[in-house]
Amino acid sequence: MGLFADKYPDVSYEEKLRLWDEVKADARFPDYLYGCYECGICVSACPSARFYDFSPRKIAQAAAREDIELIYEQMNDDVWNCSQCFSCNRCPRQNSPGGVITVLREVAVNNGLKSAAQALEGYSRIVYKIMGTGTQVSPDMLQPDAFPDWGPQVKQVSDELDLWRRALPPETLHTTKASWQVDERTLIELYLIWYNTGVMDMIANVDEGLNLILSDVMEEMLEEAGYEI
Amino acid sequence: MNVRVAVQPETERRFDRNAEDPRSEDFHDHLFALEEEGELVVQRVPEPFIEVMTKYGRTKKIPLDQTWHHKSCGQCGHIPGYSTSIIWIVRKLGYDYLDPTDQTSCTAWNYYASATSNAPAQAAVAHRNFAAAYETGYYPLIHCGTSYGHYKETREEIMHHAELRKQVREVMGKLGKPLVIPEEIVHYSEYIHAARNMIAERQVFDFSDIGVCIHPACHYYKLVEEDAIYDEDIYGGQRTATVTGVVTALGAEVRDYSTFFDCCGFGFRHILVSRDFTRSFATLRKIEVMKEEADPDVVISHDTGCVTTLDKSQYATGVAHGANVGVPVMSDSQFSALAMGAHPYRICQLHWHSTEYRPLLEKMGIDHEKAWAEFQQDLEDLKSGKKDYLTWEDIEN
Ligand code: SF4
Ligand code: SF4
Numbered sequence: 001m002g003l004f005a006d007k008y009p010d011v012s013y014e015e016k017l018r019l020w021d022e023v024k025a026d027a028r029f030p031d032y033l034y035g036c037y038e039c040g041i042c043v044s045a046c047p048s049a050r051f052y053d054f055s056p057r058k059i060a061q062a063a064a065r066e067d068i069e070l071i072y073e074q075m076n077d078d079v080w081n082c083s084q085c086f087s088c089n090r091c092p093r094q095n096s097p098g099g100v101i102t103v104l105r106e107v108a109v110n111n112g113l114k115s116a117a118q119a120l121e122g123y124s125r126i127v128y129k130i131m132g133t134g135t136q137v138s139p140d141m142l143q144p145d146a147f148p149d150w151g152p153q154v155k156q157v158s159d160e161l162d163l164w165r166r167a168l169p170p171e172t173l174h175t176t177k178a179s180w181q182v183d184e185r186t187l188i189e190l191y192l193i194w195y196n197t198g199v200m201d202m203i204a205n206v207d208e209g210l211n212l213i214l215s216d217v218m219e220e221m222l223e224e225a226g227y228e229i
Numbered sequence: 230m231n232v233r234v235a236v237q238p239e240t241e242r243r244f245d246r247n248a249e250d251p252r253s254e255d256f257h258d259h260l261f262a263l264e265e266e267g268e269l270v271v272q273r274v275p276e277p278f279i280e281v282m283t284k285y286g287r288t289k290k291i292p293l294d295q296t297w298h299h300k301s302c303g304q305c306g307h308i309p310g311y312s313t314s315i316i317w318i319v320r321k322l323g324y325d326y327l328d329p330t331d332q333t334s335c336t337a338w339n340y341y342a343s344a345t346s347n348a349p350a351q352a353a354v355a356h357r358n359f360a361a362a363y364e365t366g367y368y369p370l371i372h373c374g375t376s377y378g379h380y381k382e383t384r385e386e387i388m389h390h391a392e393l394r395k396q397v398r399e400v401m402g403k404l405g406k407p408l409v410i411p412e413e414i415v416h417y418s419e420y421i422h423a424a425r426n427m428i429a430e431r432q433v434f435d436f437s438d439i440g441v442c443i444h445p446a447c448h449y450y451k452l453v454e455e456d457a458i459y460d461e462d463i464y465g466g467q468r469t470a471t472v473t474g475v476v477t478a479l480g481a482e483v484r485d486y487s488t489f490f491d492c493c494g495f496g497f498r499h500i501l502v503s504r505d506f507t508r509s510f511a512t513l514r515k516i517e518v519m520k521e522e523a524d525p526d527v528v529i530s531h532d533t534g535c536v537t538t539l540d541k542s543q544y545a546t547g548v549a550h551g552a553n554v555g556v557p558v559m560s561d562s563q564f565s566a567l568a569m570g571a572h573p574y575r576i577c578q579l580h581w582h583s584t585e586y587r588p589l590l591e592k593m594g595i596d597h598e599k600a601w602a603e604f605q606q607d608l609e610d611l612k613s614g615k616k617d618y619l620t621w622e623d624i625e626n
Pocket of ligand 1: 035036037038039040041042043051056057061090091092093094095217
């Protein structure tokens with residue numbers, strides 16, 4: 001039994017334990033957690049702790065205590081608040097609460113947790129961009145309706161985009177749909193990595209529609225290049 | 230207002246390093262042992278290189294010539310003067326380089342935002358890029374702080390987990406590539422730091438009136454901290470020397486502020502889908518504090534996310550909330566390039582930035598009106614079909 005009331009009583013203890021075992025089975029996990037002094041140094045450095053009800057110390061504590069219910073709750077309610085800045089790496093116990101969170105998130109995605117799917121809503125076009133084009137953002141994403149808070153200058157960029165890109169001296173930067181020009185052969189190699197490391201299955205677990213769109217794009221190019229998927 | 234000038238940190242505590250007895254293992258020992266066992270290939274730093282000191286007192290080689298420019302998504306996509314300035318500086322110093330198209334993103338921005346990947350995939354992406362550089366004979370120079378941080382993480386994982394190493398080697402085998410790892414993972418800001426005296430020798434504008442606040446990038450010095458550059462002459466060796474070194478070499482005044490160690494608020498997923506957090510953090514914990522305590526003319530940073538966040542967050546908080554903001558933000562590469570006489574629009578591409586920067590250019594002695602008129606003429610030439618693109622040759626001749 002954990003120290004706190006179980007917030008997800010409908011999910012069985014066995015299921016929560018199974019997810020926790022997956023976290024512990026990650027080869028990186030032993031390097032991310034060595035126990036916890038509960039000193040709070042990580043919290044004092046943590047940007048997310050200043051703005052959310054969020055604490056890397058609680059994450060480290062729950063993991064060190066193996067509080068299965070609390071870990072499950074954090075996996076759903078907390079981990080997506082983390083900024084992944086790794087300011088918490090200054091931990092005197094040599095922990096990386098941010099690293100623990102990376103693994104918790106990955107297990108949440110791998111198991112298709114509803115909270116993970118919700119956290120990634122509105123984010124799928126970015127996943128599509130990075131996995132499909134090999135660069136994370138593109139110049140044509142700079143649209144005033146997407147970034148109204150960035151000021152009127154965004155509209156100017158989007159109005160002049162093609163011209164301004166052609167005015168960039170590095171010839172790799174004349175692109176508008178990717179951050180820089182990526183060779184087709186390079187993209188094929190990237191797609192092979194996604195298929196050979198289980199990433200396509202991870203995507204299917206949280207967003208089946210995205211998986212279908214990505215598969216369409218990738219499989220066509222891979223087949224043309226002579227690869228069987 | 231009491232402006233805090235950075236000389237020595239205001240603390241009695243000192244971190245004393247000892248290269249003979251460092252706090253962490255020397256990863257080179259592992260790398261070379263693995264190479265000897267035939268597990269991987271280590272790409273050596275080519276000559277000429279400059280030696281600098283890292284956090285625990287070890288020496289790191291920073292190559293000057295034959296660099297393979299591992300570009301950054303956010304820099305190239307949204308603030309392209311950042312990467313253009315890096316390449317311009319390398320050209321100005323007269324060194325050879327390659328701007329490859331056989332390069333993907335490190336994909337770490339997405340990984341830290343969405344976790345829709347895993348350790349083998351991330352390591353394979355890193356090693357595909359390393360192999361692509363190795364095949365050309367040029368040495369990777371990493372433009373993005375997050376790529377730099379993430380590649381150091383994947384290096385640790387590849388070194389310490391034989392199973393992962395095997396898995397990634399197999400994936401590389403399917404791509405027809407060897408498992409290669411650079412002897413040093415080098416960030417462009419380390420290149421600028423190492424070359425700062427050469428840059429200062431080519432300085433054409435006096436920056437002694439320019440007050441600067443520095444924001445060091447978390448993924449540069451907090452994530453696998455042992456690779457980051459420190460220097461006993463800069464902050465007494467107590468903070469990373471990168472960025473501060475070049476700003477000081479250019480004669481500008483580095484002004485300290487109390488939230489130096491705070492992150493910028495980028496958050497990876499937050500900047501894309503939860504920007505209220507990003508804006509609040511960047512304003513309340515960084516820009517407003519800098520303004521109140523140091524009143525800088527410019528904020529200089531050395532990573533994609535930091536420059537984007539600190540620049541773009543100011544508009545909404547200033548207009549909607551009346552926050553005490555309004556400081557231009559740029560990279561050390563843009564700042565150095567301006568000092569060396571780079572064109573503010575053709576090279577530094579400041580028109581992609583949000584916060585007003587023209588008063589800063591005036592203080593630097595740069596005629597931005599003339600420069601803008603020249604750039605408009607370039608655009609006319611492109612519009613009329615006189616030119617398809619603006620090239621290095623166009624702007625250097
Ligand atoms: S800094 Fe480390 S030891 Fe201290 S509370 Fe955080 S995780 Fe625990
Ligand atoms: S990585 Fe996450 S938990 Fe750690 S300091 Fe940054 S925001 Fe906080």
